Amino acid sequence: MAAVIAAMVGCGTPPPAPKPPPVPDQFRFQSGWVTAPADAAPRGEAWWTRFDDAELDRLMNEAGEANGTVEQALARVRQAEAQWRLAGAADKPVLKATAGAERARADGVTATVWQGSLLASWQPDLWGRVALERQAGRADLRASEADVASVRLAVRLELARAYLRLRVLDRQRELSEQTLGAYERSLTLTRNQYEAGLVARSDVTQAEVQAQSVRAGLHDLTLQRALYEHTIAVLAGRAPVTGTLAPVAVLPDVPAVPATVPSTLLVHRPDVAVARERLEAASARAGSARRAWLPDITISAAAGVRSTRWSDLFEAPARVWSVGPQLAATLFDAGARQATADAADAATDEQAAAWRLSVLTAMKEVDDALAGLQALDAKATDQARLVALAEENERVVTNRYRSGLVSFLEVAVAQNLTLQSRRAALDVTAERLDASLRLMAALGGGWEG
Known part of the structure; x- marks a missing residue:
């Protein structure tokens, strides 16, 4: 018997814990990163x-609470908490009460049997199986809580992107309106010169086409802005009809990234925390599955009354009771327990791979954002220089046109070059803002900590 128990204990040994994924001391596009600790919670x-x-x-605070996706994640937290409490009740005593009456026949006699009883039972957690299930439930609860932070981060990132793009559209509209004013002034100048017989009718047509193309493009900006307003309203948990935002032509400044940021921030990413907790839950369940070979011991006690006459139900002869332990073990199940344990081990391996992948993905996203910010900072400097050159070229060509030295075609080319360079500069600013958002998200929400 001792040998059988020893063999069962051996079968119940959990698999070794998976190794944590590596975190580098340094990233490719930024130095000064330090090694991350093994555990950390999402930051707020x-x-x-x-x-x-x-x-x-204001919008970000609304999105963190009223958003429908966030509300679903909060409901999953409550579900996980209930499952954790359920796992914790498995090794606690249970008290049941029964009462009833039945018609029975024995020895040729049919009678009504009245009975009532109280049953107390307890199944002690001798092998730690319930403790492991409780540990798994607690890890699932922590994973659900981290998932709320992950959902909030994703929703807020999407909202911030939509909001900044809306502000970029406001700036684009202001730029288009300024350009339209300049084109209309050029059109007036061209008409005056045409009426004076200095230029051909084609110059007037060219100026009209140029102004009209910018005027038509304003409608596209209006439509895009309305769509972004609708997206922002839904992300903030409101109906699109209430999502009107007043135009603001000034873009926020691109946040300055510190020279060095600790890599401890990587383990604060909510998705990394979720993967880590899912791995702990899977590992605990694998250990619990391997303890299925061990016998269960139940200690029970019962007391009650039983009589064929209601009036005698509470007399001494009608009283019955029992107390004692019970040992139960499955001797043969055609490999069902082994299959369950193998499936639990495979689930643990899956979660370990997911954890390692989440860390590698985090490192990639951080390096991607840092690389993007470096390249875009240099691009913004060059683009600003290009805008200055295009504006200077436009001034020179316009003066030459007023003097009758060049045709309006050269003016139109110079003006279009200026407009394109200004739009490109605005696009670079939008990309820098988006890269800052991606870096904040890749670090789990900013670089403080």
Whole structure:
């Protein structure tokens, strides 16, 4: 018997814990990163305040609470908490009460049997199986809580992107209106010169086409802005009809990234925390599955009354009781327990791979964002120089046109070059803002901590 128990205990040994994924001391596009600790919880930094925009602050706070996706994640937390409490009740005593009456026939006699009883039972957790299930439930609860942070981060990132793009559209509209004003002034100048017989009718047509193309493009900006307003309203948990935002032509500044940021921030990413907790839950369940070979011991006690006459139900002869332990073990199940244990081990391996992948993905996204910010900073400097050159070229060509030295075609080319360079500069600013958002998200919400 001792040998059988020893063999069962051996079968119940859990698999070794998976090794944590590596975290580098340094990233490719930024030095000074330090090795991350093995465990950390998601952070709650209000990273969007770095853009110093009161309207964005208000919307982000709404998205963190009223958003439908966030509400679903919060409901999953309550479910996980209930499952954790359920796992914790498995090794606690249970008290049941029964009462009833039945018609029975014995020895040729048919009679009504009245009975009532109280049953107390307890199945002690001798092998730690329930403790492991409780550990798994607690890990699932922590994973659900981290998932709320992950959902909030994703929703807020999407909202921040939509909001900043809307502000970029406001700036594009302002730029288009300024350009349209310049084109209309050029059109007036060309008409005056045409009426004076200095230029051909084709120059007037060219100026009209140029102004009209910008005027038509304003409608596209209006439509895109309305769509972004609708997206922002839904992300904030409101109906699109209530999502009107007043135009603001000033873009937020691109937040300055510190020279060095600790890699401890990587383990604060909610998705990394979720993967880590899922791995712990799977590992605990694998250990619990391997303890299925061990016998269960139940200690029970019962007391009650039983009589064929209601009036005698509470007399001494009608009283019955029992107490004692019970040992139960499955001797043969055609490999069902082994299959369950193998499936649990495979689930643990799956979660370990998911954890390692989440860390590698985090490192990639951080390096991607850092690389993007470096390249875009240099591009913004060159683009600003290009805008200055295009504006200077436009001034020179316009003066030459007024002097009758060149045709309006050269003016139109110069003006279009200026407009394109200004739009490109605005696009670079939008890309820099988006890269800052991606870096904040890749670090789990900003770089403080």
